[in-house]
Amino acid sequence: MAATSARVRQAQRSFDDLGKPLQDTTFCVIDLETTGGSPAECAITEIGAVKVQGGVAVGTFQTLVNPGRAIPPTITVLTGITDVMVVRSPRIEAVLPTLVEFIADSVIVGHNVRFDMSFLQAALRRDQREPLPNPTIDTLALARRLVRDEVPNCKLDTLATRFRLDHRPTHRALDDALTTADLLHVLIERAGGLGVSGLDDLRELPTLAGGAHVAKLRLTDRLPRTPGVYLFRDRRGQVLYVGKATNLRARVRQYFSTDDRRKIGGLLRETERIDHKTCTTELEASVLESRLIHHLEPRFNRHGTRSAAAVYIRFALNQPFPRLTVVHRRHDDGSFVLGPISSARVARSVIDAVHSVVPLRRCGASPSSRRGPCLGAQLGVALCPCAGPPDPAGYAEAVRGAIEGLTANPSTLVEPLWARMEHLAATDRFEEAAVTRDRLAALVDTLARQRRLDALRRVRLLVVGCGNGTAMEFRRGRLTRVREPTPTGGLPFEDGWRAVEATPADPGPPENGPLPPALAAELLVVSRWLDRHGPSRRIEVVSGEWSSPRRWIAEQASMLAATRR
Numbered sequence: 245m246a247a248t249s250a251r252v253r254q255a256q257r258s259f260d261d262l263g264k265p266l267q268d269t270t271f272c273v274i275d276l277e278t279t280g281g282s283p284a285e286c287a288i289t290e291i292g293a294v295k296v297q298g299g300v301a302v303g304t305f306q307t308l309v310n311p312g313r314a315i316p317p318t319i320t321v322l323t324g325i326t327d328v329m330v331v332r333s334p335r336i337e338a339v340l341p342t343l344v345e346f347i348a349d350s351v352i353v354g355h356n357v358r359f360d361m362s363f364l365q366a367a368l369r370r371d372q373r374e375p376l377p378n379p380t381i382d383t384l385a386l387a388r389r390l391v392r393d394e395v396p397n398c399k400l401d402t403l404a405t406r407f408r409l410d411h412r413p414t415h416r417a418l419d420d421a422l423t424t425a426d427l428l429h430v431l432i433e434r435a436g437g438l439g440v441s442g443l444d445d446l447r448e449l450p451t452l453a454g455g456a457h458v459a460k461l462r463l464t465d466r467l468p469r470t471p472g473v474y475l476f477r478d479r480r481g482q483v484l485y486v487g488k489a490t491n492l493r494a495r496v497r498q499y500f501s502t503d504d505r506r507k508i509g510g511l512l513r514e515t516e517r518i519d520h521k522t523c524t525t526e527l528e529a530s531v532l533e534s535r536l537i538h539h540l541e542p543r544f545n546r547h548g549t550r551s552a553a554a555v556y557i558r559f560a561l562n563q564p565f566p567r568l569t570v571v572h573r574r575h576d577d578g579s580f581v582l583g584p585i586s587s588a589r590v591a592r593s594v595i596d597a598v599h600s601v602v603p604l605r606r607c608g609a610s611p612s613s614r615r616g617p618c619l620g621a622q623l624g625v626a627l628c629p630c631a632g633p634p635d636p637a638g639y640a641e642a643v644r645g646a647i648e649g650l651t652a653n654p655s656t657l658v659e660p661l662w663a664r665m666e667h668l669a670a671t672d673r674f675e676e677a678a679v680t681r682d683r684l685a686a687l688v689d690t691l692a693r694q695r696r697l698d699a700l701r702r703v704r705l706l707v708v709g710c711g712n713g714t715a716m717e718f719r720r721g722r723l724t725r726v727r728e729p730t731p732t733g734g735l736p737f738e739d740g741w742r743a744v745e746a747t748p749a750d751p752g753p754p755e756n757g758p759l760p761p762a763l764a765a766e767l768l769v770v771s772r773w774l775d776r777h778g779p780s781r782r783i784e785v786v787s788g789e790w791s792s793p794r795r796w797i798a799e800q801a802s803m804l805a806a807t808r809r
Contacts, residue, residue: 264443268297269297270348270349270351271295271353275291275292275355275360277417279315286311287312288364289319290416293305293418294421306418324415336371340371354380355427381428439461441465460512463518467518470523473523473533474492475520475521476517476542477519479514485544524729527723527769531723532744534766534769535747539747555583558582559580561578574757580647593682596683597657598646600661601661602646605639607621617630618631657687661684697759699791703786704719709781709782721770722767
């Protein structure tokens with residue numbers, strides 16, 4: 245066994261950061277010779293490895309291995325390795341410790357690397373060692389994407405001849421590893437023309453380069469590997485699509501994969517520029533995405549046009565015998581308003597749910613109407629003026645009951661609906677039970693959404709620390725400022741606050757009254773983030789009442805899930 249190594253020019257960093265520059269990445273190119281093609285039934289006969297960094301070989305490893313069994317004649321003809329050559333060589337159990345130490349934290353490279361890794365990992369398992377966690381690069385897959393049109397096939401010998409590599413494969417481990425290292429450098433140079441500059445880019449390239457719009461990968465060259473928002477623009481500068489990402493570069497490059505969804509193909513065909521806005525936190529990116537989508541309404545964002553479909557449920561309390569109606573705009577006339585709600589269909593289901601419990605007026609007919617009582621009045625389930633003026637005190641009590649159920653005490657509506665659904669199911673009236681269940685689900689979802697919004701709006705000021713000096717400031721649920729971390733991760737500077745970008749049409753949160761759809765969507769993003777991450781963050785400042793509705797929402801969601809089983 246022989247092993248030589250040179251000192252790496254700089255300390256190897258963690259591979260949690262796969263965006264590190266390729267010139268700073270240490271690769272370990274490995275090739276194995278074996279007694280056959282199955283790692284479960286065959287064994288390793290030779291190992292060759294070369295460690296390279298910045299285009300320079302910094303170490304080599306080579307050894308024959310005693311496989312503990314006879315080498316088939318066909319393998320001897322192919323590799324030239326005989327039983328006599330390996331009889332005094334070490335067994336794989338003796339080789340593994342040195343090989344693992346040589347590989348260290350390198351990126352493992354191979355030509356059809358899955359073959360070599362399958363044998364290596366199988367040997368580690370048999371020796372009761374931990375599997376290698378190292379990221380891998382397959383030069384065969386890279387060659388198929390980058391140079392397939394230039395060569396008859398992507399065999400190592402063919403590629404070595406076509407690109408006049410310094411080494412040639414001989415079916416001996418070290419020679420083949422050295423040839424693969426030469427090929428790796430050629431492919432990295434080719435990949436640079438597609439904007440590949442980091443390890444993450446190189447690993448994804450076999451997939452990314454398969455799309456029809458590979459030439460537009462250059463549009464991602466300047467994207468950072470940080471949280472933020474990206475904007476696809478057409479040749480006129482119009483925004484086609486807005487999205488968010490925790491890693492802008494990695495996320496945007498995924499659009500150039502072999503994903504054949506019609507929407508993605510149409511988006512890429514029209515895209516001529518990709519802009520970005522960096523953010524300090526993932527939540528800031530989510531909030532900014534929401535603001536931009538509702539302001540710009542890009543046509544490739546399906547949910548960008550949903551705000552136009554949002555409606556409200558209105559109780560016109562300034563009218564005699566008010567009834568629940570669906571309206572498309574907010575009213576600040578003293579009416580009770582619930583919303584925004586995603587669609588008129590959902591709003592009507594909520595109203596039907598309330599009507600199933602509270603005998604409110606359902607029609608708009610007056611007592612003098614010649615059409616006679618409506619169906620609800622005839623059945624005795626609605627206090628409608630069309631059947632004669634209701635008792636004002638009794639009707640006022642019904643209104644108060646409905647408002648209480650939609651605000652402070654939802655159980656007054658939810659529990660009767662639940663009991664009705666169970667009764668219908670128990671009496672085999674399954675279709676009616678399903679209708680009641682759907683109405684109950686619409687009511688619970690709407691009330692859960694409203695509770696999230698109301699809980700945030702009651703908090704005048706909230707400052708949440710996110711570690712390393714980073715913090716976020718919320719005013720009545722709206723993200724207003726972010727405190728940037730210091731370069732050393734210590735305490736922030738006194739003037740380290742930065743205002744979060746707002747869109748020109750952003751009106752800010754009203755103190756009272758129903759929220760506009762865009763602002764409601766933003767506050768829901770904040771509420772869900774606080775539910776998910778709030779318990780693990782430090783609350784630095786809180787002014788006003790803050791109580792999370794998460795427990796009630798979870799209980800209702802669990803209850804509804806049980807009805808769908």
